[in-house]
Amino acid sequence: MMKMWQDLVMTESGSANKAQVDGLVAKVAGILEGMGGKTRIVEFENAGNALVSEFGDCHNKPFVVFVGHLDTVFSDLGETQRRPFTIKNGTAYGPGVLDMKGGVTIAIHVLQALKSVNYEKYSVKVILAGDEEVGHKFSSFGEFAKAESKGAVYAFNFETGFMDDSIVLARKGCYCFAMEAFGRSAHVGNNPQDGRSAIKELAYKILDIEALTDWSKGLNVGVNVIEGGTVHNAAPAYAKMIIDMRFEDPALLEPMKEKFKEINDKVYIDGVTCKMTPVSTLLPMVRLESSEKLFELVKKVSEEEGFGSPKAISVGGASDSAFTTAVGVPTVCAMGVKGGRNHTVDEFADVESLFMRAKLMIAVMLAL
Known part of the structure; x- marks a missing residue:
């Protein structure tokens, strides 16, 4: 997990640099395809590409959506050379280390773990954007994401986690x-x-x-x-x-x-x-009654696994969870690595939470 996290962080993918984002999207698409995912890249002319990878039959079987993005706010060339992936005293630093390459790393390894035990209860569809940090202003990703998410039984967004273990159920x-x-x-x-x-x-x-x-x-x-x-x-x-x-x-x-x-x-x-x-x-991530029920399950599993008792919160920052709730899919957000100071050069992530959140998500999938 650490090697993948480092590789993702050290691959520059600032939203303003389409070629960089597209390169990382292609790299991650290759990883997912190598794991057996039916993967396709969705191209946009003036924005970073997106990808979808399906594990199992998402057309004829209930499926769960894993949501995330591969772009960062750091578009200056050479950012990773100035601030390479670094770990100090259990804390990781680097461009996008928290927002949200740690979360993408978790999602991929959760899928790997589920495949290793031949998990078949739900199919899983991974949707990763390449222009989330600029609000999809030059793409039609929003409509695409809604169409791909429609009919899902649950959605988990691996956006940045909070240090107090809070989980997001609504966003402005x-x-x-x-x-x-x-x-x-x-x-x-x-x-x-x-x-x-x-x-x-x-x-x-x-x-x-x-x-x-x-x-x-x-x-x-x-x-x-x-x-x-x-x-x-x-x-x-x-x-x-x-x-x-x-x-x-x-x-x-x-x-x-x-x-x-x-x-x-x-x-x-x-x-x-x-x-x-x-x-x-x-659009807002609307708080759904079904999302509250999903949160209660996540909370129960977290307590049983010894990971603490998370609380449900609403926040002002937007995310792509808006698209899953817009089509009525029960959604919990901020399931990624924990940390703080998003969008700044002081961005940090708690290393231990990378493993904790992966274990939590695996346990949640098994409990659904």
């Missing part, structure tokens, strides 16, 4: 979009009255947008990136901001888009116009 969705303002530049000393500040227009709209946050509905909106202007002595003719909305209820998405459009179209500074451009959309 994410809608991200850009808003640009187009004004008119003018020298602020000689003819300031001729300027039309794009920054000032967006400043008003920031307040309008963030006022839409409604914690009681599980809805929070933030303007988290902004840029504009060229020099200090000229009115800014252009400004841009990127907005992130997190939401629990899928029914809120379209009404909120309308509210954003109203804010976009409202004019505060005469002569300034604005334009909205969608960036990405990830």
